[in-house]
Amino acid sequence: MSERTWHRRITGAALATACLAAVAACAPGPSAAGGAGAPKTAGPVSTDPAADGKVTLTEWDQNTDPGVNASTEKLNAAFMAKYPNVKIKRVSRAFNDLKTTLKLALSSNNPPDVVQANQGYPDMGAFVKAGLLQPVDRYAQAYGWPSSYPQQLLSLNKFTADGRTWKTGNLYGVSQTGEIVGVYYNKDKLKQLGIAVPTTLSQFETALQQAKAAGDLPISFGNSNKSPAIQLFGVVQALTAGKQEVRNLVFSQGGAKWTDSGPVQTAGTLQDWVKKGYLSPGFDGQSSDQAVAAFAQGKSVFMVDGSWQAAALAEKMDPKSVGFIALAPSGGASPVTQGGEGLAWAITSKSKHADVAAAYINFLVNDNGMKFVAAQGNLPAIVPGAYQPPAGTIYADLLAQWKAVSGQDGLLPYLDYTTPTFYDTLTAALQEMLAGQQSPQKFGETLQNDDSAFQKSR
Amino acid sequence: MVAITPRSTARKRPAAASRERAPGRRRIQWTGYLYALPALTVLALFLLVPLGQLVQISLFKWDGLSASTWAGISNYTGILEDPALVSSFAHAFVLVLFYSAIPISLALLLAAVTTRTARLRGVSVFRTILFLPQVVATVVIATAWTAVYAPDGVLNGLLEAVGLQQVTRAWLGDFSTALPAVGLIGSWLETGLCLVLFLAGIGQIPRELYEAAKVDGAGAVREFFAVTLPGLRGQIAVALTLTVIAALRTFDLVYVATHGGPGNATSVPAIEVYNRAFNTGQVGSACAIAVVLTLVILALTYGITRLQPEEEDT
Numbered sequence: 214m215s216e217r218t219w220h221r222r223i224t225g226a227a228l229a230t231a232c233l234a235a236v237a238a239c240a241p242g243p244s245a246a247g248g249a250g251a252p253k254t255a256g257p258v259s260t261d262p263a264a265d266g267k268v269t270l271t272e273w274d275q276n277t278d279p280g281v282n283a284s285t286e287k288l289n290a291a292f293m294a295k296y297p298n299v300k301i302k303r304v305s306r307a308f309n310d311l312k313t314t315l316k317l318a319l320s321s322n323n324p325p326d327v328v329q330a331n332q333g334y335p336d337m338g339a340f341v342k343a344g345l346l347q348p349v350d351r352y353a354q355a356y357g358w359p360s361s362y363p364q365q366l367l368s369l370n371k372f373t374a375d376g377r378t379w380k381t382g383n384l385y386g387v388s389q390t391g392e393i394v395g396v397y398y399n400k401d402k403l404k405q406l407g408i409a410v411p412t413t414l415s416q417f418e419t420a421l422q423q424a425k426a427a428g429d430l431p432i433s434f435g436n437s438n439k440s441p442a443i444q445l446f447g448v449v450q451a452l453t454a455g456k457q458e459v460r461n462l463v464f465s466q467g468g469a470k471w472t473d474s475g476p477v478q479t480a481g482t483l484q485d486w487v488k489k490g491y492l493s494p495g496f497d498g499q500s501s502d503q504a505v506a507a508f509a510q511g512k513s514v515f516m517v518d519g520s521w522q523a524a525a526l527a528e529k530m531d532p533k534s535v536g537f538i539a540l541a542p543s544g545g546a547s548p549v550t551q552g553g554e555g556l557a558w559a560i561t562s563k564s565k566h567a568d569v570a571a572a573y574i575n576f577l578v579n580d581n582g583m584k585f586v587a588a589q590g591n592l593p594a595i596v597p598g599a600y601q602p603p604a605g606t607i608y609a610d611l612l613a614q615w616k617a618v619s620g621q622d623g624l625l626p627y628l629d630y631t632t633p634t635f636y637d638t639l640t641a642a643l644q645e646m647l648a649g650q651q652s653p654q655k656f657g658e659t660l661q662n663d664d665s666a667f668q669k670s671r
Numbered sequence: 672m673v674a675i676t677p678r679s680t681a682r683k684r685p686a687a688a689s690r691e692r693a694p695g696r697r698r699i700q701w702t703g704y705l706y707a708l709p710a711l712t713v714l715a716l717f718l719l720v721p722l723g724q725l726v727q728i729s730l731f732k733w734d735g736l737s738a739s740t741w742a743g744i745s746n747y748t749g750i751l752e753d754p755a756l757v758s759s760f761a762h763a764f765v766l767v768l769f770y771s772a773i774p775i776s777l778a779l780l781l782a783a784v785t786t787r788t789a790r791l792r793g794v795s796v797f798r799t800i801l802f803l804p805q806v807v808a809t810v811v812i813a814t815a816w817t818a819v820y821a822p823d824g825v826l827n828g829l830l831e832a833v834g835l836q837q838v839t840r841a842w843l844g845d846f847s848t849a850l851p852a853v854g855l856i857g858s859w860l861e862t863g864l865c866l867v868l869f870l871a872g873i874g875q876i877p878r879e880l881y882e883a884a885k886v887d888g889a890g891a892v893r894e895f896f897a898v899t900l901p902g903l904r905g906q907i908a909v910a911l912t913l914t915v916i917a918a919l920r921t922f923d924l925v926y927v928a929t930h931g932g933p934g935n936a937t938s939v940p941a942i943e944v945y946n947r948a949f950n951t952g953q954v955g956s957a958c959a960i961a962v963v964l965t966l967v968i969l970a971l972t973y974g975i976t977r978l979q980p981e982e983e984d985t
Binding site for chain 2: 240241242312313316319320335339340342343344345376436437438439493494495496497498499500503633634636637640641642644645648650
C-alpha cells in the first residue's frame with residue numbers, strides 16, 4: 214500500500230468522523246424537550262362559533278365510502294348554513310392514504326384544524342406523544358360527551374399526555390360511527406338448507422358442516438390484502454377465549470400471553486376449518502372485495518366481516534335477503550365480538566380556532582349529527598332517539614346487534630391495537646398459520662415475541 | 672510479488688491513469704466547473720442532500736413525529752438480526768433471476784432468431800408492442816396479472832381446460848408459488864425491453880460479419896456465439912443494469928399483487944422500507960434498509976459495468 218493511499222484513507226476516516234459528529238449533533242424530529250409546544254389544556258370555552266368572526270376550518274377525514282361520504286358532505290353543508298361565518302375546507306382520503314399522509318400534515322407548521330385520528334399506539338398514541346393533538350376534555354364537559362357516550366367508547370379515545378398509556382388520561386377526540394364484526398348470512402341459502410340462524414359458536418360450526426355437506430361454500434373469504442383474517446380470527450377468538458382474556462391480551466394486562474390456550478385453540482379451530490374446506494379455496498389469492506362480491510352473488514352461505522360492508526352488500530343484493538348476527542360463546546350468554554368505533558375526530562394543537570373546531574365536532578356527533586349518519590345507511594356510534602331502520606333489512610339487523618353487543622359490554626378491541634407493529638406481525642402470522650406453515654403454538658409464540666418486544670421498549 | 676500491478680487500469684483507462692500520474696499539474700479549468708454548476712446544484716439539492724439525510728436518519732431511532740434518539744449502527748445490525756428482513760433481501764435476489772436472467776436469455780434467443788431473416792416487415796410495430804409493458808403503469812399490470820393468477824382466473828381456467836385440474840391453485844396466495852408468480856410478471860415486463868435493446872444492437876452489427884460467417888460455413892448456433900453475442904455485449908450490460916435495478920427495488924408490483932404475502936413470502940426490501948417508514952413508525956430502521964439496498968444496487972451495477980466493453984472497443 215503506497216503512502217498516498219494511506220494519506221487518503223486517513224483523510225477519508227477523518228471526514229467520516231466529522232460527518233458522523235455533525236449527524237449526531239442534529240437529530241431528526243423536534244428536540245426532546247419542547248416538542249411542538251405544550252398543547253392547550255385549560256381555559257374558558259366558547260360554544261358559539263357565530264361569535265368568532267370569519268373562520269376557515271380545515272378538516273381531514275377518511276369518509277370516502279358512499280354512506281359516510283354523503284353524511285359528512287351534508288353535515289358540513291348544514292354547519293356552514295347555520296354559521297355563515299365559518300367556511301369548512303374538506304380533505305377526504307381513503308384510510309391507508311390518510312394514515313400515511315396525516316403524520317406529515319400534522320407535523321407541518323400549518324396543520325388542518327380537525328383530523329380523524331385512528332385509535333391505538335401507532336397513530337393516536339404517536340400523535341399525542343409528539344404533542345400534535347389537543348386534549349378535548351374541557352369541550353367534552355361543555356358539550357356533555359361523557360354522558361352521551363358509553364364509557365367504553367370514550368376510553369378508546371383516551372391517552373395519557375405522554376402517549377405511553379392508552380385508554381386512560383386525557384380525551385383526544387370522539388367518534389361518529391360504530392363498528393361491529395360478525396357473521397353475515399344469506400337468508401335464502403339458509404332456508405334452502407333448512408338451517409336456523411346460528412347464535413352460538415357451536416351452532417355456527419354445525420351450520421358450516423351442514424352447508425359443506427350440502428355442497429355449498431360455507432364462508433366466502435378473501436385475504437390477499439391481509440387484514441380480513443384479523444376479523445375472522447378475532448370473532449372466533451372472542452368466543453373461544455372470552456372477553457376478559459381478549460382485553461387482557463390487547464391491552465397487555467393481567468399477564469395474559471398470546472401463547473395461552475385462548476389464541477392457540479382459536480388457531481387450531483381455524484386450521485381445522487381450512488382443512489374441512491369451510492373457507493373459499495385459495496383465499497390468500499383473492500381480495501376481500503372479491504369475497505364480498507362472491508357472497509353477494511349467492512356463492513356462499515356465510516361471510517365474516519364488519520358492519521362497514523353492509524352498504525356495499527345492500528348495493529349488490531336485496532337488503533332484505535341478507536342478515537347479520539353477532540355470536541354468543543354459548544346458549545343464554547350475551548354476544549361478544551370485536552368492534553369499536555370509527556376514527557376519532559380530534560383537534561390539532563396548532564389549530565387557531567379550537568373553539569370552532571370543537572363546536573363543529575359536536576355538530577357531527579350530537580343527536581342531530583347521528584341522525585344524518587344513520588340516514589345514509591351508516592351505523593351511528595350513539596343511536597339517535599326514535600331512529601328505526603326499515604324492518605327486515607340488513608340495517609335493522611346491524612342496529613339490533615350493535616345495541617345488543619355494546620349495551621351488554623360485549624365489544625372487544627381490534628387485535629392489531631396490541632403494539633405498533635402488531636398489524637404486520639399478526640397478518641403475516643395469520644397467513645402462515647392458515648396455510649399450515651405455522652403450528653398454532655408457533656403462531657402464538659410469533660405474536661408473543663412482538664408483544665414482549667414492545668412492552669420492553671415502552 | 673507484493674508489488675502487484677494495479678489491475679490493468681493503466682492499459683484500460685489511459686485517461687484516468689495519466690491524470691493520476693501528473694500530480695504536479697495544478698492548473699484546474701475553473702470555467703469547466705462553472706458550466707457544470709447548474710447541474711451540480713440541482714444534483715446536490717435534490718439528490719445528495721436527501722441521500723445525506725437518509726444516512727443521517729438511519730443512525731437514529733425515530734417514529735417520524737416526536738424526538739429521536741441516537742441509535743448508532745443498531746438499525747444496521749438490526750437488519751441482520753431480523754430473519755424477516757434478511758429473507759426480504761433474499762427474495763429480491765430471487766427476483767433478479769426473474770427480472771434479469773430469464774428476460775435476457777429469452778430476448779437473446781428471440782433476437783438471434785430474427786437475425787436469420789433478411790428484413791422484417793413492420794418491425795417498428797413489433798417493437799412498439801414489445802415495449803408496451805414498459806409504458807403501462809405497473810399498478811395496472813399488477814392488477815391485470817392478479818386477475819390472471821386468481822383462484823378462478825384465466826390461468827386456472829386454461830389449466831382446467833387441458834385437464835390439469837390438480838395443478839390449479841391460488842398462484843399468488845400459495846407459499847410455494849407466490850414469489851415465482853410475482854417474478855414471472857417481472858419477466859414478462861422486462862423481456863420486451865431487452866428484446867428492443869438487442870434488436871437495435873443487432874442492427875448495428877455489420878451485415879458483412881454474418882455473410883462472412885455464412886461463407887465460413889457457420890450454422891445458426893455458431894453464428895450466434897461468434898457474431899451476435901459478442902456484438903451485443905454493450906446492450907447486454909445495459910439490459911443487465913436496468914433489469915437488476917428494477918428487480919432489487921421492486922415495490923409497486925409486490926404491493927399491489929400480494930402486499931408481501933402470503934406471510935412474508937414475497938416481502939422485498941422496498942416493501943419493508945415503506946412499511947416501517949409510514950406504517951409502523953420505525954423511520955430510522957427504514958432508512959437503514961434503504962441505505963443497504965442502495966449500496967447493494969451500487970455494488971451490483973459497478974460489477975456489471977466491468978462487463979461492458981471499453982469505449983475504444985466499439
